[in-house]
Amino acid sequence: MEEAYVNAKGHIYDIQGYAVHDGPGIRTTVYTKGCPLRCLWCHSPESQEFGFQLSWLDVKCIGAEACEDACIKACPEGALTRGGPVKRTGTEETVIRPEIDRAKCTGCLKCTEVCIPKALYVAGWETDVDTVYARLMKDAVFFEGEGGVTVSGGEAMSQFDFTLNLCRRLKDSGIHICLDTTGFAPTERFAGILPWIDLFLYDIKHMDSYRHEKLTGVPNTLILDNARYIASHGGALQVRFPVIPKLNDSPENIAATADFCAELGDAVKLVQLLPYHQAGRVKYPRLGWTYRLKNVAPPSDAFMEKALEVFKARGLPCQIH
Ligand code: SF4
Ligand code: SF4
The missing domain is CATH 3.20.20.70 (Aldolase class I)
Structure with a gap:
């Protein structure tokens, strides 16, 4: 003791x-x-x-069009691309969501730094x-x-x-x-x-x-x-x-x-x-x-x-x- x-x-x-x-x-x-x-x-x-994990929270994502592909452009590995239009959870709004290819993702977390609404964030x-x-x-x-x-x-x-x-x-x-x-x-x-x-x-x-x-x-x-x-x-x-x-x-x-x-x-x-x-x-x-x-x-x-x-x-x- x-x-x-x-x-x-x-x-x-x-x-x-x-x-x-x-x-x-x-x-x-x-x-x-x-x-x-x-x-x-x-x-x-x-x-x-x-290790730290990249997480994505759908309710916070305002869509790739609204933020001018910020996360997609920030990704050095091409792991983020535009997905199809989907209804934003809890709203009538239709947004373009980023799709994460986790096989390509190296966990550099650069996308989390540019995601203003913090839809992309780090667990840990x-x-x-x-x-x-x-x-x-x-x-x-x-x-x-x-x-x-x-x-x-x-x-x-x-x-x-x-x-x-x-x-x-x-x-x-x-x-x-x-x-x-x-x-x-x-x-x-x-x-x-x-x-x-x-x-x-x-x-x-x-x-x-x-x-x-x-x-x-x-x-x-x-x-x-x-x-x-x-x-x-x-x-x-x-x-x-x-x-x-x-x-x-x-x-x-x-x-x-x-x-x-x-x-x-x-x-x-x-x-x-x-x-x-x-x-x-x-x-x-x-x-x-x-x-x-x-x-x-x-x-x-x-x-x-x-x-x-x-x-x-x-x-x-x-x-x-
Ligand atoms: S994850 Fe963030 S930066 Fe990427 S589209 Fe959604 S809100 Fe924009
Ligand atoms: S953590 Fe890095 S490699 Fe993975 S999706 Fe984000 S920017 Fe791309």
């Missing part, structure tokens, strides 16, 4: 104040960029790549511990009581130096820290950061490793091992189980997830069942990506209540969130 922090650099893509879903109380959440997982339902696709920026700390402390008034800071992602443990040192810096100021993690990082990193984390927000997505890999791109063994490590070394866990119809909502998987949470014992302060939603779907076209679960509907309230009973039956503190 007494070790000095280092002003490590990191890549983040957002800081959001007044967050009430990222741990207890009112919190400010820092979102780090880059994640080793590729969950099919990811609601923050802009978080996934470790480089920063450092001191800069983020200064920003977070502007919200310090909200951190009294249960609140504090949540470090999220992406996967914050992938930028370990930045995350560890930011948490050290915050803890030196007596701030409550949650780490929102996929659990997919070397166990030594969890051992290293454990003293500075008050509560791990920890996702369990599927108990079958083969299915887990199909849904997220990685097996679950390291994730489960790290949860056991945290639980057996004095850490506190708030387990989060996203319930995705037909993908991880079988009775067997719900029971296995509840069994695993029970195995972790008193370290589990709360289990949250998160009903699947499509809130992140609109972000995919901004990145030129396709949302693959568009035909999956959210689970019913009755289904979620039934699933919750499975956790209650094992004596676990739990809720639908």
Whole structure:
């Protein structure tokens, strides 16, 4: 605890104040960029790549005619061209939109510099511990009581130096820290950061490793091992189980997830069942990506209540969130 922090650099893509879903109380959440997982339902696709990503927001684009092809002319790679006329979202106006050939795009970001309405913008920026700390402390008034800071992602443990040192810096100021993690990082990193984390927000997505890999791109063994490590070394866990119809909502998987949470014992302060939603779907076209679960509907309230009973039956503190 007494070790000095280092002003490590990191890549983040957002800081959001007044967050009430990222741990207890009112919190400010820092979102780090880059994640080793590729969950099919990811609601923050802009978080996934470790590098900066060119994004395009259709509602802000006034059209290539109106801005005299500013972005198209600025692109040294010929990756931007005029597309066909389309109706501007939310208006009756017809505009010519730029089309991005992402195979040609080198990510130089010159187009973002000339786009006055900021329809073309960058997801993510480089920063450092001191800069983020200064920003977070502007919200310090909200951190009294249960609140504090949540470090999220992406996967914050992938930028370990930045995350560890930011948490050290915050803890030196007596701030409550949650780490929102996929659990997919070397166990030594969890051992290293454990003293500075008050509560791990920890996702369990599927108990079958083969299915887990199909849904997220990685097996679950390291994730489960790290949860056991945290639980057996004095850490506190708030387990989060996203319930995705037909993908991880079988009775067997719900029971296995509840069994695993029970195995972790008193370290589990709360289990949250998160009903699947499509809130992140609109972000995919901004990145030129396709949302693959568009035909999956959210689970019913009755289904979620039934699933919750499975956790209650094992004596676990739990809720639908
Ligand atoms: S992306 Fe920006 S610069 Fe390009 S046409 Fe749209 S508003 Fe104009
Ligand atoms: S980031 Fe650079 S290469 Fe890519 S579209 Fe914009 S100007 Fe062209």
